[in-house]
Amino acid sequence: MTTNRPGAVLVADDHSLYRAGFSLLLKDRLGFRAIIEAATFDAALDRLAETPNVELALFDLAMPGISGPESLSVVKDTYPGLRVAIVSGSEERNYVLKAVATGLNGYVPKSLADDEIVGALKDILDGRIYVPRFMTTAMPAAPDQPASPSPDAPADAGNGQPAKPISPRQRDVLTCIRRGLSNKEIARELDIAEGTVKIHLAALFTHFGARNRTELATKS
The missing domain is CATH 3.40.50.2300 (Response regulator)
Known part of the structure; x- marks a missing residue:
């Protein structure tokens, strides 16, 4: 039961x-x-x-x-x-x-x-x-040509495919970063938890390959 x-x-x-x-x-x-x-x-x-x-x-x-x-x-x-x-x-x-x-x-x-x-x-x-x-079985020999990417593949797969777009909320967070707002100010403006802002920021850093907020604002 x-x-x-x-x-x-x-x-x-x-x-x-x-x-x-x-x-x-x-x-x-x-x-x-x-x-x-x-x-x-x-x-x-x-x-x-x-x-x-x-x-x-x-x-x-x-x-x-x-x-x-x-x-x-x-x-x-x-x-x-x-x-x-x-x-x-x-x-x-x-x-x-x-x-x-x-x-x-x-x-x-x-x-x-x-x-x-x-x-x-x-x-x-x-x-x-x-x-x-x-994952516990032996890996097959590498093919002469790269395998076709899975339709479920994420944007950073390194397979030359176009990156998936950022989400609407991440776009809002990015706009706030460009305005110089802090995490607390972003959370208040977008009416979301501050922890959620941190999650969106981490995803944006990964997506754009940025190391800090300033680089994110200039590279994106």
Whole structure:
């Protein structure tokens, strides 16, 4: 019998059918009764700021505003008790390595069977870091030509593809940075939490390759 979990889980994915199906899995197999859905990165951060008891946050990589697994490391920093994992259609080893290196709790491919996804999420909820089974198999020989990028690939994949656009909220934060506003002033002007401002700033630094606020304002 599945025991109900007191905390909430956030499912951030821009495909409504996948969110609906995944939410049913979380309820029926893992006992979550509070499922928070978000279709964009901005909405996901708003839900996290509004909901004090989120236990697990699951992010797709294909949303505007997420440049790659490293974009989510500051979410962990801002919410240290939150377990953060990627649920992605991409099976690029590099993304899995980046997710682990930046302190995320796991990387779950969407191609897994339901039982495997449930097992992966149980590992994450129990405090373990989940990596997919293909990471333990030998890597194939490098092809003569680079492989075609996954349609789920993030903007910083280094594959020559156009970078994904920043999100609307990140564009607002960038405008405030150009005006010289502090994080507290930005939070007040945009009516968001100061921690959320820090998350957007980290994503902007990654997106534009900037090292500080001044460089961000001039390079972007």
